[in-house]
Amino acid sequence: MKIRMNDNYRLLEKNYLFSEVARRVACYREAHPEARVLRLSVGDVTLPLPTVVTRAMAAAVEEMASEETFRGYAPEAGYDFLLEAIRSYYLRFGVELATSEIFASDGAKSDVANLSELFGQNLVAIPDPVYPVYLDSNRMLGREVVFVPATEENDYLPGPVALEDALGHAVEGAIIYLCSPNNPTGAVYGRAGLAAWVDFARATGSLIIFDSAYEAFITGDFPHSIFEIEGAEECAIEVASLSKTAGFTGTRCSWTVVPEGLEAEGLSLNEMWLRRQTTKFNGVPYVVQRGAEAALSDEGIAECRELVAYYRENAQIIASTLEERGVAFTGGTQSPYLWLTCPGGLGSWEFFDLLLEKAQVVGTPGAGFGSFGEGHFRLTSFGSRETTIEACERLRCIL
């Protein structure tokens, strides 16, 4: 064909990180069909949906079976019952939102990637290491990207100074991605750290895209939402998800908060996102919206806390093993992720191959999350208790 293609796709790594991990595991399995490979890699949950959720979903399926209660197209931004449930959820953190500021969707990944469509060419600041979707979605649009190093020196919590140092000059009107608790490092911003970013964004006319997908893992006095910070409603969008909170990775429900007051070049970001979603999205399935509403009820939140507590115990088991073997790591307390420094100065893919070959344990190489991830490695606490314990026994033998 003679059509012109989006050349930016040539800039993308050929394989999405997790596809390359899967490929190497498949190769190993083919060579060692008898091996029992244990995964502490992909950030996928293993416990079933909360009972209150499946009960609500089953009832909604019943409704879809009867002409009197059947539902067709949902409002693109979500039914009021769900938006109200999300609004109430934020009240727990002392954050007051209007339902018109909340947009339910099928995934934080979709939203965080699709948001870029609203903007023109801007400097895009992305932490390194971080969840690869921020970078790839911006690369697809040919954006200029600056990486903000998250290193041991800054406790994996870079502030505005790290951005200006990386850039070499002052910032004006940038798009800044933040993820806290962080994927992959497990680091979490305190109030002061997050306030420094909000103040910086306001001073430089920048927009923060805040990914709070792991907020349910917070136990200490850390902000669950960027809107707990004064002034954030003037400079931030937040993307949240039920994937890790309520085990929705295969059920799909998330939301994005776009404050009414956000404006640039005379355009309202809230209106633009509404226009984007009504044009390119048809809403979350009714059955899923009822499940999400249930997950955010008092009973649902109580059940979700049990899920999270289970994964947190797994994290504790992994953390003890690493401590015992003298492997340096961060994370694992306010987050499902543990971020290791590869022992013996190994590269992160070398350490990946070593763990796979010697222990048949799969983790995720830090280099896959950015160049500052090289020499590091991510383990997750989302496995079953049994898998976690057995994987740790094997790690104990080889580390």
Add this chain to the structure above:
Amino acid sequence: MKIRMNDNYRLLEKNYLFSEVARRVACYREAHPEARVLRLSVGDVTLPLPTVVTRAMAAAVEEMASEETFRGYAPEAGYDFLLEAIRSYYLRFGVELATSEIFASDGAKSDVANLSELFGQNLVAIPDPVYPVYLDSNRMLGREVVFVPATEENDYLPGPVALEDALGHAVEGAIIYLCSPNNPTGAVYGRAGLAAWVDFARATGSLIIFDSAYEAFITGDFPHSIFEIEGAEECAIEVASLSKTAGFTGTRCSWTVVPEGLEAEGLSLNEMWLRRQTTKFNGVPYVVQRGAEAALSDEGIAECRELVAYYRENAQIIASTLEERGVAFTGGTQSPYLWLTCPGGLGSWEFFDLLLEKAQVVGTPGAGFGSFGEGHFRLTSFGSRETTIEACERLRCIL
């Protein structure tokens, strides 16, 4: 904020067509709270999901409640069981696909809009009138658009000549949108008409994006899929949906077929779409995929045919009314839509207001689908039998 925004949003009409319809209806209702307004407007279904579908969804909800059968992240392009069901469905039309060419998604609207991201600047050819999403999604990317008039003269089925006439010069490497059976005109391409487009696309290096969302309404000898036409696998992508086939408007499952061989500028469209979907999408909910699989089983297809037959009878009732009152129209036989010429030379929003005020019947103004839709009006057969009959009685009185 000082960030630069996507200026193309300024080119969009302020209101999505159906939002403006809703606004006028709400105004009318406020002024006439006693009125019983009947809708023959939005293309939303009213009959419940097929029994086989809700049974499968209920079983899948059960699976999500138990640790042994719980499912986390789905493959972004869909589980094999669903891709196999879609592959088998195409065999009914004599079309053989590889499952790697099928990408399940949450909606034809999402896919048809998101596909534009794969391309650079090309001439984009869009029928007029047509489903507004083709235009809006291209406007958001600042694409150059040429409208291909669908008029009474070409039986609302424009061919390549209409495109070249509208453009005033030869075409090279365009993106061409086709929708058959058409929304809003109800016109459907025969094999020769569609083959003319395929031949033209191959000769000019163009790509056809074919929207087959209404194929289940075809009863005569018309192609259900563009891949029934020889050579289409070299020049076409097809977007299909269960929304109208199986009543999935509030359940959300569609798919896009991107043939392996499609290539431009050395890039494989199939690989690019896979990269787009793995980066920006997390798959269709497991529960919904099981429902979709059931809808495409023999039992499911039999139930779907009953749904479609019901709507087709509604279309026949509306058609008889229009014939009786001497109103010119097309569609309604291979499609859920009837496309009227507004009587008395009225403009389409004038006719909208007239129907609303005199008969409390809501339809969709043709002008909302493009400038060649002016003077026309869309009625749909998706209402209940009772609504359809009562609306027709009222129309009989005022037409």
